[in-house]
Amino acid sequence: MRVALIGANGHGRWHRRQIAELEAAGVVELAALVDVRPIEPGPEAAPHFTDHRAMLREAAPDVVVICTPPYTHRQIATDALRAGADVLLEKPPVLSRAEHRALSEVLRETGRACQVGFQALGSAALHELRRSISYGVVGTVTGVATVAAWQRDDAYYRRSPWAGKRTVDGRPALDGALANPLAHAWMQCLAIMDGDPPVGVELERYRCRDIEVDDTACLRITLASGRPVVVAVTLCGEEFIPGEVVVHGTAGRAVLEYPTDRLLLPGDDGYREIPGRVNLLENLVQHRADGTPLIAPLARTEPFTAVLDVLNSAPDPAFLGGDLVVEEGEGPARKVTIKGVNSALRQAAEKLALLSELPVPWAVGPHSVRLTATPENTLQTTEEPVR
Ligand SMILES: NC(=O)c1ccc[n+]([C@@H]2O[C@H](COP(=O)([O-])OP(=O)(O)OC[C@H]3O[C@@H](n4cnc5c(N)ncnc54)[C@H](O)[C@@H]3O)[C@@H](O)[C@H]2O)c1
Structure with missing residues (x-):
């Protein structure tokens, strides 16, 4: 499962650690990091991009984690879903019901999945x-x-x-x-x-x-x-x-x-x-593999x-x-x-x-x-x- 992260600084650093742990466990492979600003150095060997559309074309990830400011979420998530990826979208997923309806429509069109980063919903x-x-x-x-x-x-x-x-x-x-x-x-x-x-x-x-x-x-x-x-x-x-x-x-x-x-x-x-918390990215990976229900669709x-x-x-x-x-x-x-x-x-x-x-x-x-x-x-x- 090839995973890309869009928004690699800020809270994106937490996602980089999560992806690294799942990579070490053999669950995912980091395909690319994207940020419009220089990416804070990390141990990752994956390619870096400044444009998420170029990354979607060249790296073709299976799953995209989106950790950019909320007002960019709808567009970036739409691009990722239309490129054929499933998405883990940080909270707040979108900022209005108009955006919610538009993104739900893209999910219907593409048949892809969108998990939202409310990680406490996965708590035991x-x-x-x-x-x-x-x-x-x-x-x-x-x-x-x-x-x-x-x-x-x-x-x-x-x-x-x-x-x-x-x-x-x-x-x-x-x-x-x-x-x-x-x-x-x-x-x-x-x-x-x-x-x-x-x-x-x-x-x-x-x-x-x-x-x-x-x-x-x-x-x-x-x-x-x-x-x-x-x-x-x-x-x-x-x-x-x-x-x-x-x-x-x-x-x-x-x-x-x-x-x-x-x-x-x-x-x-x-x-x-x-x-105990179910990791939302791992849950999304499971969902892709065997239809396990998403925790935060x-x-x-x-x-x-x-x-x-x-x-x-x-x-x-x-x-x-x-x-x-x-x-x-x-x-x-x-x-x-x-x-x-x-x-x-x-x-x-x-x-x-x-x-x-x-x-x-x-x-x-x-x-x-x-x-x-x-x-x-x-x-x-x-x-x-x-x-
Ligand atoms: N789940 C949680 O507990 C938790 C905690 C903190 C933040 N968040 C969420 O994570 C998201 C990001 O928050 P943050 O505090 O890291 O914000 P931030 O502004 O500190 O970082 C966002 C990063 O995205 C990059 N970016 C902006 N536009 C981009 C674009 N179009 N393409 C690629 N990169 C782009 C920025 O350069 C920056 O590095 C928000 O939705 C926030 O609410 C969630």
């Missing part, structure tokens, strides 16, 4: 949580929430030309906390509620820097069943919360710490480790992308500064922390509430959008609250 801990829910350990699920508090310094927003941008060259870039680093958190929630599609979105977004996107956000997705998924996240956090998914039920609550694969079920004394990410449409249409994030924040360090090392943010986010996750429904003085009312179920999946903004 998520599998165990879903199994436990199906056995009724939390009773009837009444809602799901996720909370995460990370810290990113100013250097993070200088890492790439699209960092902190809402658009690049007129196209959505959406490099906010919700759409990029903390996307895994709520994709896990949507996966737990698989089969219950979003019908409404209430969104509150905040920023503590001179950026165009959110570094802090609270999002409530209402599902067709009426149950909520609440997402409460920040990159300006106090103590580190890696990422917790809280499943609320009539008989108790379960918590999955998705980055570290730890699970707490009702009645447990403490977290239990449930290690593009179709599974449709509800996620529907919510991104709301981010595209939402007002700019509200600025938080002055006495609300604490600044530490200087230059690229400067960090900003929102005072009391962790407790506010935790309350949102516990109460399945928006920040504006809690006693949080800096919270602003939500941007509220209904997702209509027309055949075209068009969005309709409502004047009335979603709930």
